[in-house]
Amino acid sequence: MNLPDVRTRSLRRGSNLPHVADFNASVVLGAVRRAPEGIARTEISEQTGLTVQTVSNITRRLLSEGLLIEGGRVTGSPGKPRTLLRINAPGRFAIGMHVDPAVLTYVLLNLDGTIIAKSRVRNPSDISHEELVEVSSSEVESLISSSGIERRRITGLGIASPGPIDTRLGIVVDPPHLKGWKRVHLRQDLQEATGLPVILDKDVTAAAVAERWAGAAAESADFLFLYLGTGLGMGMVINDIVVRGSSGNAGDIGHIITGQGTTVCTCGQRGCHGQAECVGVICSPVTLVSQAIERGIMAPSPSLPAGEALTRFPELCDLASRGSAEAKAILDHAALRLGESLSQVCNLMDPELVVVGGPAWTPAADHYLPRLRQSVQSQSVAGDIHQLRLVGTSIGDDVAAVGAGCLVLDSIYSARPDSLMVS
Structure with missing residues (x-):
């Protein structure tokens, strides 16, 4: 039996009481999960808008199913001490x-x-x-x-x-x-x-x-995740809903045209009259490592499949960190084009937060992070309304x-x- 289809369905379908009950249980579980120090039933009621009795009924069920545990009490307000609820992680x-x-x-x-x-x-x-x-x-x-x-x-x-x-x-x-x-x-x-x-x-x-669920965007309802790996892509959450698109393939930003150049992307595009490149090509480890090899700052490889390029990418980043002007120039150019493309998506989606991660992020983070922040913040059309934050993943290389x-x-x-x- 398959798990439920994760794609967003049409909102024209109806509901019934069992569905509403399960939804409310998920709301309560989410409120507890976002309070690692524990939360009282009255606080859950205040945060969710559910009645205290409804919260009490739901938490009783979640406790019996082993999803919540009780632990600790808080005082300081009139009445008896309140019992705190926590997620039962195991x-x-x-x-x-x-x-x-x-x-x-x-x-x-x-x-x-x-x-x-x-x-x-x-x-x-x-x-x-x-x-x-x-x-x-x-x-x-x-x-x-x-x-x-x-x-x-x-x-x-x-x-x-x-x-x-x-x-x-x-x-x-x-x-x-x-x-x-x-x-x-x-x-x-x-x-x-x-x-x-x-x-x-x-x-x-x-x-x-x-x-x-468990990272830097746990408190954010509108954010983008910029993924840097063998390829380039983006995960999107808007109004606390994961955006997947009609077929589940939303976020393929690697084909955004940016900069000057003639390299052909896998999608076949060169841009207008060969004057631009797909950002996924410009910023891929294969391209960047190949440029370093061509310029003689990295040792050649008999061949350079995507997996090997990703393995050698930290070597290029290390050269830049140790003062290689040519290595730094390669990463600077990639960061500039990546920032331009990211700014376009941010202006389209209007998030409050951008998280960046993936296997190619860790070695390049110190070099890319200030440049990407400067790009998205300086080019944000909503910059006078709200601050757009950009941070690295809190989960690490295993984020996917x-x-x-x-x-x-x-x-x-x-x-x-x-x-x-x-x-």
Whole structure:
């Protein structure tokens, strides 16, 4: 049985009392989850607008299901001391898997998104999807058995995959850096191999869900996640709703045209009369490492597949940090074009926060962060109305894998508007 379809459905469908009850339970669970120090029932009522009696009924149910625990009391106001509620982090678990052209990452998360265990496996550029399913089912079983966690408390497996994908059918369509992967039924194959409910989403969307569930955007309802890896993409959350688009492929910003140049993108665009490039080409590790090799500041490679370029990218960043003017110039140009493109998206979506992460972010963070901040803040059309903040991920390099696990938790336990609709 599949987990619920994560795509936003039409808001013309109706609801019924069981759906409303489940939604309210998710609202209460969310209020407790966002209060790690604990929260009293009366405070939940004030924050959510639900009556104290409704909150009491819901928390009784969540306590019995092992999702909440009671702990500690607070005084200071008239009446008896209030009992605090907290998330029971070991009450439920989820597994996240990130399919990257360079490496496969697997994480086991508890209910608050903390990594309990993880593993990484090098991903050959020519791996078949059958081999990946075999490797992944083995890694998943190893995580479960070594953790000692009862299988019944594991809610499912989330997959963060390069796009394009078909979320309705659970298919990876034709990712540019995975050879031979055309319309691969990855969700169904892994569901059969692991026996777990499986959910599939784009890696950039998963990363945004991770930051929303357990990261830097936990308190933000309108934010963007800029993902820098083998490719370039963006996860989007607007009015506390994850934006996925009609097919689940929103956020493919790598094809925004910027700057001057003639390099051809995988989409076939050069820009107007060959005077511009796709930002995904300009800022990709393959392009940047190739430029460094051509200029003689990095040793040549016999070939430079995407995975190897990502592995060598920290070398380029280290050269820039140690004073190489040419390495710095390469990164400066990439940061400038990336900032221009990011500013366009920010002006289109009007977020309050931008979070940046991914495997290519960590080595370049000190170099990129001030330049990206300057770009988005100086070019913000809403700058006189609200400040636009830009921060690095608080989760780290595993943000997409963590996000894959959070996809599972989010689909079950978050108060999503589509959960109100009659199926």
